[in-house]
Amino acid sequence: MSSKVFVTGASGFIGSHLIPKLVERGYEAVCLVREPERAAGLTSQGARLVKGDLTSADAIRGAMEGADAVFHLAGWYAVGVRDAQRMQAINVEGARTVLEMAAELGVPKILHTSTVGVFGNTHGQLVDESYRAPKAEMTSSYEQTKWEAHYEVAEPLQRRGTPVIILQPGGVTGAGDQSPHVMVFDMFLHRTPVMLGARSGLTFAHVDDIAEGCILAFERGKPGESYILAGEALTYRKVFEICEKITGIHATNAWLPGWGAAGLSGMAGLMERMGMQMAFSSEALAAMNDYTYWASADKAARELGWTRRATEETLKDILAYLQTTR
Numbered sequence: 001m002s003s004k005v006f007v008t009g010a011s012g013f014i015g016s017h018l019i020p021k022l023v024e025r026g027y028e029a030v031c032l033v034r035e036p037e038r039a040a041g042l043t044s045q046g047a048r049l050v051k052g053d054l055t056s057a058d059a060i061r062g063a064m065e066g067a068d069a070v071f072h073l074a075g076w077y078a079v080g081v082r083d084a085q086r087m088q089a090i091n092v093e094g095a096r097t098v099l100e101m102a103a104e105l106g107v108p109k110i111l112h113t114s115t116v117g118v119f120g121n122t123h124g125q126l127v128d129e130s131y132r133a134p135k136a137e138m139t140s141s142y143e144q145t146k147w148e149a150h151y152e153v154a155e156p157l158q159r160r161g162t163p164v165i166i167l168q169p170g171g172v173t174g175a176g177d178q179s180p181h182v183m184v185f186d187m188f189l190h191r192t193p194v195m196l197g198a199r200s201g202l203t204f205a206h207v208d209d210i211a212e213g214c215i216l217a218f219e220r221g222k223p224g225e226s227y228i229l230a231g232e233a234l235t236y237r238k239v240f241e242i243c244e245k246i247t248g249i250h251a252t253n254a255w256l257p258g259w260g261a262a263g264l265s266g267m268a269g270l271m272e273r274m275g276m277q278m279a280f281s282s283e284a285l286a287a288m289n290d291y292t293y294w295a296s297a298d299k300a301a302r303e304l305g306w307t308r309r310a311t312e313e314t315l316k317d318i319l320a321y322l323q324t325t326r
Helices: 013-024 040-044 057-064 084-105 141-159 182-189 207-220 236-247 258-273 282-286 298-304 311-325
Strands: 004-008 028-033 048-051 069-072 109-113 164-169 171-173 194-196 201-206 226-229 232-235 254-256
Touching (some): 004 013, 004 084, 013 207, 040 048, 048 057, 069 084, 084 109, 084 141, 109 207, 141 164, 164 207, 171 207, 182 236, 182 311, 201 311, 207 298, 236 311
Parallel strands (some): 004 028, 004 069, 109 164, 164 226, 194 254
Antiparallel strands (some): 201 232
């Protein structure tokens, strides 16, 4: 009899790559989805769908019973969010519902998907799982809510002996990526003449490699531990240089200093409070102010055997996708 795994967020970017990998390995994947009729792709991959969302306690309990593992991937990743209450309900209270239900049912392994975003601005440092930044340093609703889910929901369960494993992806990309950080690649492809964030940056890794890391954490990870799954630490200037090499499109050499982003962020915030819709939110602009989300995946490589493809290959995939869909 195959092992049963319960998955939230299965129709999301990471989840949609995780499910076929689980099924291919022989796991019975049971997925919580809001609209099963719109998730036929998961069924065709061999998953079983259960209708519900993160507020559907009865549906979650019924689907989760007897599971050997829970993968909690569901969340709302966005910047410039005006409905902070909804983000709180999804990212914090949703995590609380799923993780505490799994603890109550005695699920042997509970994998919570956090983010390196809970570290806030690492100021050019390549940090590891032991690093911690105060909640006051989080600059967006997304970071704040993920910080709460990580440190006020998942970690307390770990301290109580609940078999929770925390996964911390960095920038996740590849064909199909619709996340906020895609704007960086869009700006490159549209030959933006002046850029912000020469010293800001992310750690881009391919979504297939992240999904593989999730499974390795289930199979080899230790309850009570956290594992960063992140790519190479790059500034946006360096990302543009790699993109230029891949595409032959000339990358701008005009980069405004970080304080310019801070000023624009303040102006955008004022306009947002006046009810105006901006092309770039104040939160997105603030993240261009010499802001780095840099973290090391050495522990995942060492303890899980996780590997990632070359950065150039990862960026080539997202660029090819954007060039055919934009």
